[in-house]
Amino acid sequence: MSWVGNVVAAVGAISIAKFNKKVYDKQAALARDRAKVNQEIYDKIERPRLVKQQKSQYADFFVSLLRSGAEFRLGDSTFYAAQAFKVNQATDLAINDYNQTIAGIDAENQSLLLEAKGDQEMFKGFVSATGELAKAGSKAYSNKQNTGSLLG
Numbered sequence: 001m002s003w004v005g006n007v008v009a010a011v012g013a014i015s016i017a018k019f020n021k022k023v024y025d026k027q028a029a030l031a032r033d034r035a036k037v038n039q040e041i042y043d044k045i046e047r048p049r050l051v052k053q054q055k056s057q058y059a060d061f062f063v064s065l066l067r068s069g070a071e072f073r074l075g076d077s078t079f080y081a082a083q084a085f086k087v088n089q090a091t092d093l094a095i096n097d098y099n100q101t102i103a104g105i106d107a108e109n110q111s112l113l114l115e116a117k118g119d120q121e122m123f124k125g126f127v128s129a130t131g132e133l134a135k136a137g138s139k140a141y142s143n144k145q146n147t148g149s150l151l152g
Helices: 002-069 077-147
Strands: none
Touching: 002 077
């Protein structure tokens, strides 16, 4: 009759594996949702705020150039200074966009790793269950051979 315990252990291993898989899948879904929210915050709040801040900074820079009394003409140092200012701002914006993209990729990779952990838990559960069922079968067969009954 001890083989029944092995069958129960096999069923328990599968149940635990399914539960753990659900937990990891839920964590993966939460990571994806968090990444989507972060992307929306960046697109709707952070990036527009940065662009607005850059426009204000450029306006202040331009006014300070004009106040200096220097002419603002193509080919003059003031023109090149303004262009360099704009290039630096564009570079800063591109770096922020890149960092946000990388953060999204990292979040997706994290969610994929969590799903893989869930798959690993399922595999471990099936391996444990298979071992327990093999033990149960062996014990039941041995009982049948020795006593003529599966129950021992």
